[in-house]
Amino acid sequence: MPNEFYITPDGPCFREERARILVVDDFDANLELMTAILEKEGFRVIASKSQFEVLNRVKELAPDLAVLDVMMPGMSGYELCRRLKESFGKKFFPVVLVTGLSQLEDKLAGLEAGADDFFSKPFNSREMLAKIRSLLKLRRLQDELECAEDIIFTLAMTVEAKDKYTRGHSERVSALSSEVASMLGLAEKEILCVRKGGILHDIGKIAVHEEILHKKAKLSLGEVNLIRAHPVTGFEICRTLSSLKNILPVIKHHHERWDGGGFPDGLKGEAIPLVGRIVSVADAFDAMVSIRPYRDGYTVDEAVRIIKNEKDSGQWDPLIVARFIEMVESDITFVRNLYPG
Numbered sequence: 001m002p003n004e005f006y007i008t009p010d011g012p013c014f015r016e017e018r019a020r021i022l023v024v025d026d027f028d029a030n031l032e033l034m035t036a037i038l039e040k041e042g043f044r045v046i047a048s049k050s051q052f053e054v055l056n057r058v059k060e061l062a063p064d065l066a067v068l069d070v071m072m073p074g075m076s077g078y079e080l081c082r083r084l085k086e087s088f089g090k091k092f093f094p095v096v097l098v099t100g101l102s103q104l105e106d107k108l109a110g111l112e113a114g115a116d117d118f119f120s121k122p123f124n125s126r127e128m129l130a131k132i133r134s135l136l137k138l139r140r141l142q143d144e145l146e147c148a149e150d151i152i153f154t155l156a157m158t159v160e161a162k163d164k165y166t167r168g169h170s171e172r173v174s175a176l177s178s179e180v181a182s183m184l185g186l187a188e189k190e191i192l193c194v195r196k197g198g199i200l201h202d203i204g205k206i207a208v209h210e211e212i213l214h215k216k217a218k219l220s221l222g223e224v225n226l227i228r229a230h231p232v233t234g235f236e237i238c239r240t241l242s243s244l245k246n247i248l249p250v251i252k253h254h255h256e257r258w259d260g261g262g263f264p265d266g267l268k269g270e271a272i273p274l275v276g277r278i279v280s281v282a283d284a285f286d287a288m289v290s291i292r293p294y295r296d297g298y299t300v301d302e303a304v305r306i307i308k309n310e311k312d313s314g315q316w317d318p319l320i321v322a323r324f325i326e327m328v329e330s331d332i333t334f335v336r337n338l339y340p341g
C-alpha cells in the first residue's frame with residue numbers, strides 16, 4: 001500500500017480510509033449498497049460482478065482488501081478467495097466473506113479457503129467497517145514489518161558487498177548451514193532460521209571500521225575486542241524486530257565453541273543453541289576456503305581436514321561436523337559450485 005499515504009502537519013501518515021477495497025457480488029443492488037457505504041467512509045471501491053475479470057486484472061487493480069459474496073454463480077466466494085490469496089503469494093491480502101448463511105460448516109469452508117473474517121447478510125454496516133479497518137491495520141503493520149526486515153537484510157548484503165574478502169560469504173554460510181540443518185532432520189522453521197541467520201550472522205560488523213577488518217598486520221587488543229563485539233552488536237540491531245526473534249541465537253552465538261573457548265558468552269556444548277552451532281561450523285569452513293587479507297584460501301579438502309582436526313581437539317560439535325563432512329563428500333558439486341575456481 002505504498003501509495004496510500006497522505007501528508008498531515010505531523011508528517012506522512014497512512015490512512016486505512018484511503019485503501020482500495022475490492023467488492024465482488026453477483027447482485028447489482030448489493031454492489032451498489034456496499035459501494036455507497038464504503039465510499040461514504042472515504043474508501044476507494046473497485047466493484048465487480050465478474051470473478052474471472054477480477055482474477056485476470058488483480059495486479060492492475062491492486063486492491064488492499066477484498067469483500068466477496070459467497071454464493072455466486074460460476075465461481076463461489078470460497079474459490080475466488082483461495083485464488084486471490086494464491087495470486088498474492090506470501091504477502092498478506094485480507095479477504096472478508098459475506099454470507100447469507102451462518103452455519104459453522106460455511107465458516108469452516110471459508111477458513112479453509114483462507115478467509116480472514118466474515119459477516120452475515122443482512123449486515124450491520126458499523127460491524128462491517130470495524131472489521132475492514134482492523135484487517136487493513138493488520139495489513140499495514142505486516143507491510144511495515146516486511147519493510148523493516150528487508151532493510152536489515154539489504155544492510156547486511158550492502159556491508160558485505162563493500163568488502164572484497166567477504167563478498168558472498170553470508171550467502172555461502174546460509175546455503176551450507178541450511179543443507180546441514182536439513183541433513184540433521186530439523187524442522188522447516190529451524191532450517192529457515194539458519195538460512196536467514198546465515199545471511200545476517202555478521203551484521204554487527206557494520207560497527208567495525210573497514211580498516212580494521214582489512215588490516216594485514218597484527219591487530220591490537222582494542223581492535224580484536226572491537227571485532228569480537230560484532231555478535232552482540234548484531235544481536236542488538238536485530239532484537240528490535242520481533243520477526244527476527246528466532247534468528248537472534250545464530251547472530252549472538254555463531255562464535256561460541258563446543259569446548260567453551262568461544263565468545264561472547266563462552267558457552268559450552270549443548271548450552272550453545274543448535275542453530276548457532278550449525279552456522280558456526282559453516283562460517284569457519286567458509287572463512288578457511290576464502291581468501292583473507294592476511295592469507296590465501298585453503299582448498300575444500302584442506303578445510304575439511306582442518307575442521308576434522310579441530311573437532312578432535314574439542315572445538316566443534318562432533319555430530320554437526322560429521323553431517324557437514326558427509327554433506328561435502330556426498331554433494332561435492334554443490335560445494336564446488338559455492339567455491340568456483
Ligand SMILES: [Fe+2]
Binds near residue numbers: 201202230254255
Ligand atoms: Fe562472525
